[in-house]
Amino acid sequence: MNKISIKTIMFFILLITTNIACNSITPTDNNLNSNRSSEQTKYPIDILDSNEENIRIYEPVQKMIVLDSAAVEILFAIGEGDKIVGTHSFISHPEEAKQIAKVGDAFSINIEKIIEQEPDLVYIFFDKFAEELNKNNLKVLYIKTLENNFSNISDQILMWGKITNSTNEAKKLTQQFNNQIETIKSKINYNNESPKIFIDTTDLWTSGPNTLMGEVLELLNLSNIAHDISGYAQLSPEIIIERNPDFIITPNPKTFLDNPAFKEVSAIKNKQIFTLKSDALSVAGPRFPEGINELASLIYPEW
Amino acid sequence: MIFPWKNTILSLIVMLAIMVTSISIGPVNISPIEILKIVTYKLQLIQIEKSWPESFESIIFNIRMPRVLLAGVVGLALSISGASYQALFKNPLADPYLLGIASGAALSVTIVMTQFQNSHLITNIIPISAFSGAIVCVSITYYISAKQHGSVNTLILSGIAIASITQACTSFLMLYSNPDLRPLLSWILGGFASAEWSQILIIGPYILISTGISISLSKYFNLIQLNEEQAQQLGLNTSKIKLIIIINSSINTAAAVSFAGIIGFVGLICPHIIRNLFGGDYRNLIPLSGILGASLLIVSDTISRTILNPVEIPVGILTALFGGPFFLYLLAKTKKILY
Numbered sequence: 001m002n003k004i005s006i007k008t009i010m011f012f013i014l015l016i017t018t019n020i021a022c023n024s025i026t027p028t029d030n031n032l033n034s035n036r037s038s039e040q041t042k043y044p045i046d047i048l049d050s051n052e053e054n055i056r057i058y059e060p061v062q063k064m065i066v067l068d069s070a071a072v073e074i075l076f077a078i079g080e081g082d083k084i085v086g087t088h089s090f091i092s093h094p095e096e097a098k099q100i101a102k103v104g105d106a107f108s109i110n111i112e113k114i115i116e117q118e119p120d121l122v123y124i125f126f127d128k129f130a131e132e133l134n135k136n137n138l139k140v141l142y143i144k145t146l147e148n149n150f151s152n153i154s155d156q157i158l159m160w161g162k163i164t165n166s167t168n169e170a171k172k173l174t175q176q177f178n179n180q181i182e183t184i185k186s187k188i189n190y191n192n193e194s195p196k197i198f199i200d201t202t203d204l205w206t207s208g209p210n211t212l213m214g215e216v217l218e219l220l221n222l223s224n225i226a227h228d229i230s231g232y233a234q235l236s237p238e239i240i241i242e243r244n245p246d247f248i249i250t251p252n253p254k255t256f257l258d259n260p261a262f263k264e265v266s267a268i269k270n271k272q273i274f275t276l277k278s279d280a281l282s283v284a285g286p287r288f289p290e291g292i293n294e295l296a297s298l299i300y301p302e303w
Numbered sequence: 304m305i306f307p308w309k310n311t312i313l314s315l316i317v318m319l320a321i322m323v324t325s326i327s328i329g330p331v332n333i334s335p336i337e338i339l340k341i342v343t344y345k346l347q348l349i350q351i352e353k354s355w356p357e358s359f360e361s362i363i364f365n366i367r368m369p370r371v372l373l374a375g376v377v378g379l380a381l382s383i384s385g386a387s388y389q390a391l392f393k394n395p396l397a398d399p400y401l402l403g404i405a406s407g408a409a410l411s412v413t414i415v416m417t418q419f420q421n422s423h424l425i426t427n428i429i430p431i432s433a434f435s436g437a438i439v440c441v442s443i444t445y446y447i448s449a450k451q452h453g454s455v456n457t458l459i460l461s462g463i464a465i466a467s468i469t470q471a472c473t474s475f476l477m478l479y480s481n482p483d484l485r486p487l488l489s490w491i492l493g494g495f496a497s498a499e500w501s502q503i504l505i506i507g508p509y510i511l512i513s514t515g516i517s518i519s520l521s522k523y524f525n526l527i528q529l530n531e532e533q534a535q536q537l538g539l540n541t542s543k544i545k546l547i548i549i550i551n552s553s554i555n556t557a558a559a560v561s562f563a564g565i566i567g568f569v570g571l572i573c574p575h576i577i578r579n580l581f582g583g584d585y586r587n588l589i590p591l592s593g594i595l596g597a598s599l600l601i602v603s604d605t606i607s608r609t610i611l612n613p614v615e616i617p618v619g620i621l622t623a624l625f626g627g628p629f630f631l632y633l634l635a636k637t638k639k640i641l642y
Contacts, residue, residue, distance in 0.1 A: 203489040236330045237366050239613040241358045259499050261365030264357045
């Protein structure tokens with residue numbers, strides 16, 4: 001970790017000197033996917049946030065508050081985890097992230113603690129606290145990631161690479177991420193009939209097709225029995241019985257096993273009811289393909 | 304004792320019709336003829352050939368029937384405890400929710416659910432803990448309101464205070480003791496999506512017994528409406544009757560909250576409608592508002608599981624949404640509340 005930060009600082013110094021020397025017009029870049037041959041981020045960079053506002057970053061960010069699990073995982077994966085000086089209380093991965101100061105949760109932020117850290121950047125994925133943070137002269141980057149999809153995850157990785165001046169690492173990680181997804185795709189025979197699946201989050205609440213989970217099911221050639229709901233909703237138990245899923249994924253198998261109503265459902269009859277062991281599928285970060293693989297290995301025995 | 308046989312039997316028939324209709328309505332289309340066939344097949348009255356998928360039997364016997372019955376007993380319990388609290392506090396605004404009793408029950412259930420997550424006994428502990436929460440809250444409310452000689456304002460205000468305190472504690476527990484608060488949240492919103500026969504077997508006996516007690520005590524409910532002295536002149540031990548009402552109604556409320564969560568307004572509206580239709584005699588009021596409560600909640604639950612097919616909406620949201628305006632209408636329309 002230390003080596004990397006020394007390297008970044010070196011790059012940073014180099015960058016400033018070249019900038020001063022050339023006194024060139026600094027390029028701004030809105031397109032995070034561009035394939036630039038240069039391995040250095042040219043500052044300043046502009047990032048379009050979810051309010052359609054440009055956030056300009058003048059130099060590699062050294063201290064940031066990151067109130068999002070996926071972003072924390074990305075930063076650690078590209079070796080910039082040591083620049084996070086504050087995060088929220090629900091961070092579960094990686095192990096080192098648990099040592100970071102907790103400055104908020106889903107319902108509240110501790111504005112005093114945030115200011116005390118003097119961050120160069122505060123990252124949030126919902127804009128509830130944006131105004132309060134802005135008022136205190138903090139640079140806020142708000143990117144709505146709740147409606148994420150796969151390509152968004154690689155965009156996010158590249159974006160963090162630019163912000164921290166680790167474009168190389170970010171590109172490597174993106175490539176690895178995309179390779180993993182491609183490998184998964186190559187293992188699936190999309191001409192086969194897709195098994196029916198019900199993903200229970202708790203109490204029959206489930207995700208519809210227009211969610212990240214919906215996308216995962218499509219990727220794995222699984223047919224989501226909640227195909228006609230939007231976002232997240234509680235599915236009627238009758239409908240579950242009628243649509244007769246071949247697989248059920250649930251955190252509480254007892255909901256289904258103890259209720260005689262479900263005993264004729266294929267998934268129960270054939271004991272195809274499972275609980276996911278890791279939380280990888282609930283964080284849209286670099287571990288996401290791991291989560292997809294875990295789900296796939298439960299469905300396809302030869303995986 | 305004069306029991307309103309005619310009205311009770313008539314309304315029971317209406318309620319049965321509602322139950323049968325509700326069983327035949329649902330997100331999955333099963334025709335009434337098919338339901339009739341399935342039921343006769345199950346009861347083995349006559350031999351008929353099986354011409355329906357296995358899943359229909361599950362849907363009718365293990366989803367709709369327990370659901371309709373659970374909604375029925377919960378409606379009955381809420382409505383009768385509402386009417387009893389109204390008698391006890393001599394106040395038509397008393398209701399298990401307004402008095403903070405349901406919130407008290409909800410708090411103790413939350414404590415149990417967050418502390419004993421993996422216990423197998425949990426389904427059996429829930430009604431008992433709900434009862435202890437309910438009885439503590441109603442005792443506090445009653446003590447304070449008795450000190451002020453039963454002032455209406457004191458009663459409602461102390462109810463609001465207790466509800467705020469218990470709800471604050473519930474929110475705190477939900478936020479800080481369990482990272483996954485979805486099961487609790489969906490329980491608190493109230494609903495019957497996960498109704499099972501086993502739940503009816505657990506709370507059914509409590510509700511039926513305490514309903515029986517309320518009906519048999521209904522003539523005393525009339526007497527405690529008189530002032531203390533008059534009642535004592537008639538040879539009535541009012542404090543004993545009141546104690547029985549408190550315990551009995553708390554059992555009813557607690558049983559309802561145990562598996563259905565927070566469902567507001569049923570206990571307030573049903574006795575009101577019956578009062579407007581049949582007058583304030585508790586011998587009428589107790590059984591009839593119980594039957595009305597059951598019917599009302601069965602209808603609400605049927606709407607909640609069909610209106611956004613295939614999605615469920617918590618029935619507590621529906622009763623508040625429709626019950627609230629209806630209650631306001633009643634308040635505006637009635638010149639004097641028959642009480």
